[in-house]
Structure formats: structure tokens, C-alpha cells
Amino acid sequence: MSELYAVRRTQLRDRCAATGSTAALISRPANVRYLTGCAPPGAALLLGPGDDVLVCGRPLTGDPTEGRPSDDVRVSVLPTRGGDPVVTAAGLAAKAGAQALAVEEHHLTVTRHRALSQITPRMRLADLACAVEAQRLVKDDDEIACLRIAAEISDQALGELLESILVGRTERHLALELERRLVDHGADGPAFPTSVATGPNSGRAGHLPTDRRVEEGDFLTVGLGANYRGYRCEIGRTFVIGTTPADWQIDLYDLVFAAQKAGREALAPGVECHEVDRTTRQILERAGHGEGLGPWTGHGVGLEIDEDPQLSPGAMGKLDACVPVTVEPGVHIPGRGGVRIDDTLVVRPEADGGPELLTITTKELLAL
Amino acid sequence: MSELYAVRRTQLRDRCAATGSTAALISRPANVRYLTGCAPPGAALLLGPGDDVLVCGRPLTGDPTEGRPSDDVRVSVLPTRGGDPVVTAAGLAAKAGAQALAVEEHHLTVTRHRALSQITPRMRLADLACAVEAQRLVKDDDEIACLRIAAEISDQALGELLESILVGRTERHLALELERRLVDHGADGPAFPTSVATGPNSGRAGHLPTDRRVEEGDFLTVGLGANYRGYRCEIGRTFVIGTTPADWQIDLYDLVFAAQKAGREALAPGVECHEVDRTTRQILERAGHGEGLGPWTGHGVGLEIDEDPQLSPGAMGKLDACVPVTVEPGVHIPGRGGVRIDDTLVVRPEADGGPELLTITTKELLAL
Structure with a gap:
């Protein structure tokens, strides 16, 4: 080393x-x-x-x-x-x-x-x-190996949470439990403050946990990541609490899922960063959710949780192979809630199988 | 407001x-x-x-x-x-x-x-x-009220930990549990990363928790604090695990306790900050523990966990009434461990009863 x-x-x-x-x-x-x-x-x-x-x-x-x-x-x-x-x-x-x-x-x-x-x-x-x-910017194999382990830990922590009972627990407690599980599975700590957002808070980027309790029918948005040997990754998922998602929830979920999928599939060496952002963003804009979008729909990760490149409308430069990025569009409807889906991927040429997904927790709309 | x-x-x-x-x-x-x-x-x-x-x-x-x-x-x-x-x-x-x-x-x-x-x-x-x-620098009544609540929360979290079984648990887990308890009792979050140090790690300033497990006979040093409405306080205690502290543990504890007590008692409006530091420091120096001492033996707290005044040899300026500070000497003997004792107090004139102790958990050497 x-x-x-x-x-x-x-x-x-x-x-x-x-x-x-x-x-x-x-x-x-x-x-x-x-x-x-x-x-x-x-x-x-x-x-x-x-x-x-x-x-x-x-x-x-x-x-x-x-x-x-x-x-x-x-x-x-x-x-x-x-x-x-x-x-x-x-x-x-x-x-x-x-x-x-x-x-x-x-x-x-x-x-x-x-x-x-x-x-x-x-x-x-x-x-x-x-x-x-x-x-x-471009990571070597050792760095990507650390990110892969960080992602694995994050998936494990999230997976265990999904098996527990959620209704009635507060955002703060769920966030603390996730952070404990990250450490249990070998993280040096959380990569960033864990975000747990329920009901009207769901879908908000970087929402800090409050004392709101999880209720039946809520959207629940979770954003977390492990820090492993200094390397930080990110995963975000949205679930429905209770057995039957409402129609608006299904529609909104499908929309954000489609935007996130398009963004993931746009990742390739040589592609302009603002082009990846546009691919993701325009799906949400066309559905009338352009206003509440954040300034970027993804960003690089590594020794910092938010590093270059930025996937934003004004971003300069192109993606390279072996650059890890997040793709994380979200929609938040004030008073109602919303959806965020966030993955960490490594940009790879098509010959190597295309973008490598590090955070592998399912992106189906689960009812918990 | x-x-x-x-x-x-x-x-x-x-x-x-x-x-x-x-x-x-x-x-x-x-x-x-x-x-x-x-x-x-x-x-x-x-x-x-x-x-x-x-x-x-x-x-x-x-x-x-x-x-x-x-x-x-x-x-x-x-x-x-x-x-x-x-x-x-x-x-x-x-x-x-x-x-x-x-x-x-x-x-x-x-x-x-x-x-x-x-x-x-x-x-x-x-x-x-x-x-x-x-x-x-000088806090008003509302600010001191927030610090008082922050201290109360910290005392509660620490008190609960002392009632639980500690042997066999890792530093990391104990730290996470303390942070959860802070939030349980109404903190907006920890005021700083919680420090739990066992055995050879004990007594180290700002030690970040590792996977070391608590063992019989260990010194256990804990440093934590609540953030309440932006105001941050600090408490630090050292305990012995098992029923009979060794002689060197008792001697070291008594020494640090004496230094901390002297520092607390030196707090008064008009006293030079470096004078408070000297009072604390010289007790440890005379016992041959001058080398490993940190650059300061206390500092102001408020909206930041480490703010003016600094209680250090080079500090300029005098204490004022209504200035909250920590007094936190510690000794760490490489390979063996050590002791830290840390309180948050508010400087008050003698007419008002002298320094107000916000963190009231006992400073007897408890064997847990």
C-alpha cells in the first residue's frame, strides 16, 4: 500500500x-x-x-x-x-x-x-x-473494493431494518438503529447523517430525523451509507407502510423509479455529466415535478460523500471509467410526502458489462 | 425570542x-x-x-x-x-x-x-x-437554561448506562447506546462524537470508540454530551470494571480528581483563564504526569462544543460571570490506560454560590 x-x-x-x-x-x-x-x-x-x-x-x-x-x-x-x-x-x-x-x-x-x-x-x-x-476522481481497484464493502454493509443494515416492526417507531430511533447496524456489520461509522423520513417528510433530500412516528399508509424514505476505511457510499430507498399502497403512491414511485433507472442506464465513459442529469431530470419535469427537484440528481463518492463529478444541469466534463457516482432523483410533494431512490454505481464501459451497481437492495415498491 | x-x-x-x-x-x-x-x-x-x-x-x-x-x-x-x-x-x-x-x-x-x-x-x-x-462568550439566562437541560439529558443517559451490564461489550456499542439514550431523553443529537475508552485506551482525550471489549479490571472512560436546541455540554467520567480497583487505579483516580476539583474551585469572575489551567495542571505535573497533558484543561461551551474561553497556559483574558466552561483534566499512561474527569460548569460570583455545576453525576470512583 x-x-x-x-x-x-x-x-x-x-x-x-x-x-x-x-x-x-x-x-x-x-x-x-x-x-x-x-x-x-x-x-x-x-x-x-x-x-x-x-x-x-x-x-x-x-x-x-x-x-x-x-x-x-x-x-x-x-x-x-x-x-x-x-x-x-x-x-x-x-x-x-x-x-x-x-x-x-x-x-x-x-x-x-x-x-x-x-x-x-x-x-x-x-x-x-x-x-x-x-x-x-478516477478510483483504483483498492478504492473500489472499499466502496464495494461499504455498499455491502449498507445493504445488510437496511435489509435487517426491513425485517423489523416499523409502525409506531420514530424517525430518530430508526436512524440510530440503522447506524448501529452499520457498525455491527463492520463500518467505521456512518458515511453521513442517516436520513429517515416518514409520511409528509418522505422524499425530502437529506431530511434529518424527527420525533415523528411511522404510521400505516406512510411512505418511508431511508438514506444511509457506511464509511469503510474512509470510503463512503450511499443507498436510498422508499417503502410503503401497510399492505396496500395508494394509487398516487404507486404512480409517484413508478415515476421516480423510471427516472432513476434512466439515469443509471445513461452512465458510461465519455458521457457528459449534465447529460446524465438531464436524462433523469426530464422524466420528472415532464410529469410536472420539475420545481421541487434539487440542484443535482447524483454526485461522485469516495473519501468524501459528496465529491466530483456532479450530475447537474451546469456540470462540465465527462464521465470516466472507474468513477463511482450516485443516481438519486427524488420527488417531494409538500404536505403529502414523496419518493427518493438512490444507488451507488461505478461507471464502466459497455464491454465490461456497463455500470456496476454497488448497492443491490431491491428497488421494487415493498409494502412493509 | x-x-x-x-x-x-x-x-x-x-x-x-x-x-x-x-x-x-x-x-x-x-x-x-x-x-x-x-x-x-x-x-x-x-x-x-x-x-x-x-x-x-x-x-x-x-x-x-x-x-x-x-x-x-x-x-x-x-x-x-x-x-x-x-x-x-x-x-x-x-x-x-x-x-x-x-x-x-x-x-x-x-x-x-x-x-x-x-x-x-x-x-x-x-x-x-x-x-x-x-x-x-457571556451567556444569557435562556442560553444557560438550554445548557442546563443538555446537562440533565447527559446525566440521564450516563446514569442508565451504568445500570446495564458492561463486560464483554465493545466501545463502539456502548457509544452508540449512549447516543441513543441522549436522543431518548430529548436531545436533538449528540453534542460531539461520543467517546468510550476501555483498558489501555482509557483516559485518552477524544478517543474514538474501537471494537475493544470491556474487560474485568479495566478503567472505562466515557465522554458524552447532549445537543439541546443548538446548545452543547460535556460530561466525562472514569469507572473501574469489577469489584476491586487496583492500587494504581485508586491513586491515579484520586490525583485526577484532585486536579479537577482544584480547577472547578478556581472558577470565578475576574480570574485569569491561564490561572485556572495552571491550578489544574500543576497538580498533575507535580505528580510526574505533565508530559502527556493536552494543550488545555478546559474550554467554553455553547452553540459549539469547543468555543472561547480556552483554559490553557497561553490563554489571554479573564473569566466572566455567566460563562459556561468545562474542567476536564486527564492522564493517560501508554499501555495501561488512565483517567479523565470532565464537568460543565457556569462561572458565577461567590455571592451567587460560586461556580454552578451543570453535570451532576457522581465523581466517586465507582466499580461497575
Whole structure:
């Protein structure tokens, strides 16, 4: 594994050198983890000109949520009485003779950036921009393996919930139970706050659980995902509580299902991201549900739950093979509720069988 | 309640006017909530020169975790296809004729700050710095009432755990159970990730739960807190599993208890923050446990779990009445474990009975 991280850092170093920076300072946690295997809170990674150094505010714990650093990265722990790892790392770069240091301007605050300029007045600060995010876009086999396990765990947790009695329980309790089950099955934790939405709340994107209890006849929308070794996936399903879904429920479900299916089937290397969004979105728009749609109908996943590419009307760029994305259209009718269906898939060429579905829980409209 | 938020905003406006800014843009979520009663993710608050406007990226939900906005704040929801609330709010300020806009440079990234400059080239951007954080330092009665409820919930959750069987259960499960109990008792959620540390992990600050199981003879350190209407408190206790604590356990416990007690008793209006830290710290240092101590021995709590003041060797400033803080020394002996004891208290003058202890679970060394 160490070699893998070294290759990633070499690629980044080459990219920096091409833009005239002799050193780079990475502070965004997911980027630090991608390049070292480890991301203690607040840590900063200095790449070249000397050793690669991971500057940490406290000793490493070795917890799976934090990861373990690659052997070829020197770990430097600040003394107890503190300081800012980012500022310390910049100081090391200056001492090692760096003329220009590329920093993540989309992550550093104005105040911290100013602190860097002040302690290293002779070193030019440049913008690394989203260079690491760009490198993270296409996943390697190990990364996809982690996502596959994360999806498997999510399916298991959801499957067990479906076997339990739901009527009368609150959204909050169901969400907590799902998170416990994720951990039971080996997750390092939930990938994002678990969403459980019943009745009039159902179908709302990212709904945070309330004390509302599940009632007969409700739509129940669940959104969850496991974090496995830092990799995060997402699954969302909608069910009906009680035995006979109402006609409007069946119609709405079929509509969202059709939109989600069309989006999934549109995933292929070389396809424009906004085209996938359009495919999904237009089915809902034509049925008169365009207004309440979110700004995107899917997004990349990996070390963050919401990363590039975005499947949205304004998205630039095309899909690549080995890019994991969600497809997650939803409709919410105020006062009534709605439907969301969400899968994590990996974009694959048709020769390899087309998009690989990671979250395999059934998408039939189940009455629970 | 509306009036309360209006008063807070007027104070801030006056402070801005004094520094030459005719408008302020608040983006740090806890600050937005403090000034409006509500903080949807990513929202930005524009103060003057016209109306006060809360710009949101999506419709409000009314969930307790998000809060509800004060009536006298105009809520503006961006169209579905997006944009950045911060940039939109800055545009509104420019349109309303603001000459200078004070922004939170310690919260805005360099990239976002640049985007603001670009869309409003004629408006000067100034630094609001930590003006809102400074206002938040001393709490009013309503805020302390929320903290009191948060503490009560935390005590209840912890108390129930102590009555259950612990041997053989993993740190992760105990942490999840505590979080469930917090919600059962009315918390909007945990105030921070619950820490459960057993055996060699015990006593480590902010330890994230692992799959280690509780064993007879272990120290068990638990750190948890409820979030109630946005207000977060903290409690930490250490127990022994089995009937007879070993001598080293009793000695270490007594030492940390003495340090924590001294720190609690040092809390009073007008006392230097570093003085409270020194009182706690020197007891542990004299016993030879100075090395492993964290950078602080306590900190303020409120809408964030870790806010000003900091009780640390380098802290500037004095305590005020009605400032809630934690006192939480701990010792961790690598390979063996350790002890942490953590309370949330409100600083009060001696005439009012001295520091008010919010977290009242016993601090005797219990053998569970």
C-alpha cells in the first residue's frame, strides 16, 4: 500500500513542478488521507522539497477512522502546547528552501492564509487549486473494493431494518438503529447523517430525523451509507407502510423509479455529466415535478460523500471509467410526502458489462 | 425570542459601524444561529444596510437541529439550481449601497473571499474577525437554561448506562447506546462524537470508540454530551470494571480528581483563564504526569462544543460571570490506560454560590 501513496504523491509533485511550485501544502482532510493513508484532524501534509512530512497536532491513534500513514511519510507531532500544523508545515517548507509553496486556497481560510504569508515572507504562496481532487476522481481497484464493502454493509443494515416492526417507531430511533447496524456489520461509522423520513417528510433530500412516528399508509424514505476505511457510499430507498399502497403512491414511485433507472442506464465513459442529469431530470419535469427537484440528481463518492463529478444541469466534463457516482432523483410533494431512490454505481464501459451497481437492495415498491 | 435576536444583531451592527463597515456578512454556522435562531447548512446572514436577510441554499425545514429564524429576519431561498449563499448575500449588500462589507475572514476560504471581491469590485471587504464569537462568550439566562437541560439529558443517559451490564461489550456499542439514550431523553443529537475508552485506551482525550471489549479490571472512560436546541455540554467520567480497583487505579483516580476539583474551585469572575489551567495542571505535573497533558484543561461551551474561553497556559483574558466552561483534566499512561474527569460548569460570583455545576453525576470512583 505504501507504494500506492508514494505514486500518488509523485504525480502531485510533478503537477506542482509544472506550475512552478517546488513544494505543496495539503490541508483538506480527504486529500491528506488520499496521499498518505491517514488523516488525523487538523493535520497538514508538506510535499517536498525535502522529505514528505505529515504534521499533526496530536499523536496518531491508529484508529480505522483516522487510518495509518504510509511508511515513507515522516510524521511530525507538534508539542502539546500547540501551534497550527498548517503554519508549522509552511515553516518547514521555507526552511527546506522552497521558493514557492502551492496551498489549497479552497480549503484555507483568509486568516490562516495570512498567517502563512506572515511567517514565510520570502516564500511565494501559489494556489494548488483542486489538483488533488482531480487526481481522486478516477478510483483504483483498492478504492473500489472499499466502496464495494461499504455498499455491502449498507445493504445488510437496511435489509435487517426491513425485517423489523416499523409502525409506531420514530424517525430518530430508526436512524440510530440503522447506524448501529452499520457498525455491527463492520463500518467505521456512518458515511453521513442517516436520513429517515416518514409520511409528509418522505422524499425530502437529506431530511434529518424527527420525533415523528411511522404510521400505516406512510411512505418511508431511508438514506444511509457506511464509511469503510474512509470510503463512503450511499443507498436510498422508499417503502410503503401497510399492505396496500395508494394509487398516487404507486404512480409517484413508478415515476421516480423510471427516472432513476434512466439515469443509471445513461452512465458510461465519455458521457457528459449534465447529460446524465438531464436524462433523469426530464422524466420528472415532464410529469410536472420539475420545481421541487434539487440542484443535482447524483454526485461522485469516495473519501468524501459528496465529491466530483456532479450530475447537474451546469456540470462540465465527462464521465470516466472507474468513477463511482450516485443516481438519486427524488420527488417531494409538500404536505403529502414523496419518493427518493438512490444507488451507488461505478461507471464502466459497455464491454465490461456497463455500470456496476454497488448497492443491490431491491428497488421494487415493498409494502412493509 | 425574536426581540432577543434583534438585540444581538443591533449590538453587532453598532460594532461594525464603529469600524467603518456599513454591512456585515456572517457565514460561520454557530454565529448565524446566534443572531437569527436558525442555521441551515451553508446559509449566510447579511446585516444591513437594508433588511437583515438570511440567504439559504434550500428551503428551511424547521427541524430542531436547524432551528427557526426570528420573525424579523427576511429569509431568501436560492433557486434550486443554486449559487453560493455567501456570494448572493454579498451581492445584495452591494445592491443596497454598502460601501464596506465586514466578512468573517477566519471562516471564509481564500477562494470564496476572492469570489466575493470579484462580484462586488466597488465594495470594500473588511474583516469582521471574531466579533460574533466575542458577543457569544457571556451567556444569557435562556442560553444557560438550554445548557442546563443538555446537562440533565447527559446525566440521564450516563446514569442508565451504568445500570446495564458492561463486560464483554465493545466501545463502539456502548457509544452508540449512549447516543441513543441522549436522543431518548430529548436531545436533538449528540453534542460531539461520543467517546468510550476501555483498558489501555482509557483516559485518552477524544478517543474514538474501537471494537475493544470491556474487560474485568479495566478503567472505562466515557465522554458524552447532549445537543439541546443548538446548545452543547460535556460530561466525562472514569469507572473501574469489577469489584476491586487496583492500587494504581485508586491513586491515579484520586490525583485526577484532585486536579479537577482544584480547577472547578478556581472558577470565578475576574480570574485569569491561564490561572485556572495552571491550578489544574500543576497538580498533575507535580505528580510526574505533565508530559502527556493536552494543550488545555478546559474550554467554553455553547452553540459549539469547543468555543472561547480556552483554559490553557497561553490563554489571554479573564473569566466572566455567566460563562459556561468545562474542567476536564486527564492522564493517560501508554499501555495501561488512565483517567479523565470532565464537568460543565457556569462561572458565577461567590455571592451567587460560586461556580454552578451543570453535570451532576457522581465523581466517586465507582466499580461497575
